[in-house]
Amino acid sequence: MKKKYVEDYKKGEKGYEYIGGWYETALSAKELRTMFLSYFAAAAMASVLLLTELNLQNVGSRVFFILIPCVCQLLPIAGFWRGGCVLFRIFRTQQNVQEVFCMKCSEYDCSVKGPYSASFWLMFLSGFIVLADLLLLFFQKPEIWPVQEIIFAVCTAGIFLSGLFLWRRSSALRKATGKKE
Numbered sequence: 001m002k003k004k005y006v007e008d009y010k011k012g013e014k015g016y017e018y019i020g021g022w023y024e025t026a027l028s029a030k031e032l033r034t035m036f037l038s039y040f041a042a043a044a045m046a047s048v049l050l051l052t053e054l055n056l057q058n059v060g061s062r063v064f065f066i067l068i069p070c071v072c073q074l075l076p077i078a079g080f081w082r083g084g085c086v087l088f089r090i091f092r093t094q095q096n097v098q099e100v101f102c103m104k105c106s107e108y109d110c111s112v113k114g115p116y117s118a119s120f121w122l123m124f125l126s127g128f129i130v131l132a133d134l135l136l137l138f139f140q141k142p143e144i145w146p147v148q149e150i151i152f153a154v155c156t157a158g159i160f161l162s163g164l165f166l167w168r169r170s171s172a173l174r175k176a177t178g179k180k181e
Helices: 003-008 029-052 064-072 074-094 105-142 147-174
Strands: 009-011 014-018 021-025 101-104 177-179
Touching: 003 064, 003 105, 003 177, 021 105, 029 064, 029 074, 064 074, 064 105, 074 101, 074 105, 074 147, 101 105, 147 177
Parallel strands: none
Antiparallel strands: 009 014, 021 101, 021 177
């Protein structure tokens, strides 16, 4: 448990009890199911595209200022997987119990705030990679563009689009979720 959430728990007779704040979402069970499935689909697409991008033997993947942001894309994608798993756990534990889905502060941070900021960073990194690769190719002036460069650019654009998709989905979840009174 992070230090941030230590104050949310109190030692009781049966162990530790949660006494912290709660968030509730206005999404129905079907909408929440669609939300975590979209998290998983976009994370899977970004993961496959990133693995494809990292396995190419193109000019850009041999340059430090393009390779490091490519590898750093693993962190936001891991945030998408984590957010989807937390939403799945919330859905499975509460689908037959309540009309409104409730989240602890830590679950809210993992499933709503985390993917929202991770999608921003994924879009930023992939945009930087495309720009850096195009500048590299412009200054090196190859006679023909190898197929690997085109595949690299398409994979990076796909990662950007999956980040944009998840940013829209997580912002919709963020708007539908509020602090419980």
